[in-house]
Amino acid sequence: MKPRHKRLVFIVVGLAGIGIAAALILNAFRSNLVFFFSPSQVVAQEAPLDRSFRLGGLVKEGSLERLEDGVTVRFLVTDNAQTIPVIYTGILPDLFREGQGVVTQGMLGEDGVFRADEVLAKHDETYMPPEVAEALEKAKAAGAGQVEEGGEKP
Amino acid sequence: MSWSEFFAMGGYGVYVWGSYGVAALLMVLEVLWVKRRRRTILRRLGRINQMGAVKVEHEAET
Amino acid sequence: MSTAGINWFKYSSPATFYPLAGRMIPWFAALAVVSAVAGLYLGFFVAPPDYQQGDAYRIMFIHVPAAWMSMFIYVVMAGYAALGLIFNTRLSAMMASALAPTGAMFTFLALWTGALWGKPMWGTWWVWDARLTSELILLFLYIGYMSLEAAIDDPRRASRASGLLAIVGVVNVPIIYYSVQWWNTLHQGASISFDKAPTMAATMLAALLVMTFACWMYAIAIVLMRVRNIILERERHSEWVMGVLEEEK
Numbered sequence: 274m275k276p277r278h279k280r281l282v283f284i285v286v287g288l289a290g291i292g293i294a295a296a297l298i299l300n301a302f303r304s305n306l307v308f309f310f311s312p313s314q315v316v317a318q319e320a321p322l323d324r325s326f327r328l329g330g331l332v333k334e335g336s337l338e339r340l341e342d343g344v345t346v347r348f349l350v351t352d353n354a355q356t357i358p359v360i361y362t363g364i365l366p367d368l369f370r371e372g373q374g375v376v377t378q379g380m381l382g383e384d385g386v387f388r389a390d391e392v393l394a395k396h397d398e399t400y401m402p403p404e405v406a407e408a409l410e411k412a413k414a415a416g417a418g419q420v421e422e423g424g425e426k427p
Numbered sequence: 428m429s430w431s432e433f434f435a436m437g438g439y440g441v442y443v444w445g446s447y448g449v450a451a452l453l454m455v456l457e458v459l460w461v462k463r464r465r466r467t468i469l470r471r472l473g474r475i476n477q478m479g480a481v482k483v484e485h486e487a488e489t
Numbered sequence: 490m491s492t493a494g495i496n497w498f499k500y501s502s503p504a505t506f507y508p509l510a511g512r513m514i515p516w517f518a519a520l521a522v523v524s525a526v527a528g529l530y531l532g533f534f535v536a537p538p539d540y541q542q543g544d545a546y547r548i549m550f551i552h553v554p555a556a557w558m559s560m561f562i563y564v565v566m567a568g569y570a571a572l573g574l575i576f577n578t579r580l581s582a583m584m585a586s587a588l589a590p591t592g593a594m595f596t597f598l599a600l601w602t603g604a605l606w607g608k609p610m611w612g613t614w615w616v617w618d619a620r621l622t623s624e625l626i627l628l629f630l631y632i633g634y635m636s637l638e639a640a641i642d643d644p645r646r647a648s649r650a651s652g653l654l655a656i657v658g659v660v661n662v663p664i665i666y667y668s669v670q671w672w673n674t675l676h677q678g679a680s681i682s683f684d685k686a687p688t689m690a691a692t693m694l695a696a697l698l699v700m701t702f703a704c705w706m707y708a709i710a711i712v713l714m715r716v717r718n719i720i721l722e723r724e725r726h727s728e729w730v731m732g733v734l735e736e737e738k
Contacts, residue, residue, distance in 0.1 A: 398688050
C-alpha cells in the first residue's frame, strides 16, 4: 500500500470514528439539550418542579391581560394540547404577540401558575410584507367561512 | 420616505446599522491587513534578494 | 488544446497558481463590490418591511450570508486540509490556512449580527440554545486551528497538526445546520432549505441571494490575496519567487 493510500485510510477511519463518537454523545445528550419544555411535557411532569426551567409554546389568543400595577402581565402558554398560565413582571420583547411563539424562564408554583422572570419571543421562519400577511389572513377567514357554510370538510 | 426615517429603521436603527457597520468595518480591515502583510513580505524578500545578488556578484568577481 | 488535456496538477503548483490568482483577484473584487451595492439596494429600498419584525428583519441580509459562509468556508478549509494530508500538496495546505481568518471573521459576524437581531426581537442578546452554542463552537474551532498552526514553527508539521483539527471539527457543521431541527431552540428554523420552498417574499429572497453572492465573491478575493502572501512566505527560497520580485519592482 502506498503511503498516500495509507494516509487516506487513516483519515477515513479516523473521521468515521469521530463521527460515531459524536453521534453517540449527541444521542446521550439529546434529552439534556432541551432548551424549553412544552405545556404538555409540564403537565406530564417531565419538567423539574424544584428548580427553574424554560416553558415554551404559543401565547394563547385573547389571553393576555395586564394587572393593575401596569407592569405585571398574565397570559396563557399553549401547545394546542395543554395550557399553562404564566405571570410575569417586566418588559416584554417587541415580538411578543398573542398567537406567536414565546419561551419563558421561571418556576412552576404549586398553584399551577408559572412565575416567569424572563420572557423571550420566538419567531418562525416566515418573512413577508404586511400586505401579503393581511391578504393571507383575509383568505383564511374567507376559506373558513366557506367551509362552515358548505358544511363539508376538505 | 425621508432619509431620517430611513436611518431610524422603524426604531431599530442602532441594531441594523450596528450590524452592517461592523460587517463593513471588518471587511475593510481584513483587506487592509492582508495588503499590509503583502508589503511587509515584499520588503523583507527584497532585502534578502539584494543580499543574495550582492553575494552572487561578489562571488563572480573572485 | 483539448480540455481533457489540462493538467490539473499544474495548477496545484504554487509557482503557476501565484500569477493566476493575481489575475483573478480584481475580477472577484469588482464582482463583490457590484453585487454588494445591488444587494444592499434590494435589501433596503426594494424589499418591504416584514409583517412581524418591521425593519429589524433587514439584519437578515448580512446575518444569513455570514452564517452560511462561516459553515461553508469551514467545509472547504477542511477539504483542502484533507487534500493536503493525503496528497502532500503544498498548495492545499496553504489554501486551508488562507481560508481560516476569513471563516473566523464571518463566524464572528454571524454571532454579532445575531446578537443585534436577537436583542430587539427575542428580548435577549444571547441564549445557550443548540444553534447559538454550536456556532460559537465553530468560532473556537477556527481560533484553535489558527493558534495551533501559529504555535508550530515548521510549516509542514504545523499544517499537518492544524489540518487534522480542521478535519475533526467538520462534525460540528451538520450539527449547526440541523440543530434547529434536532432540538427545540429559540432560534427559528431555516427559511431556505434543500427540501422545501422558501418561506419568504420574493424581493426579500432576491436581496438575500444577491448579498450571499457578494459575500462569496468577497471571500474568494480576500482568500486569493492571502494565499498569495502565504505562497511568497513559504516559497521564498525558490527561484521563481526571486523572478516575481524582479517583476514587482
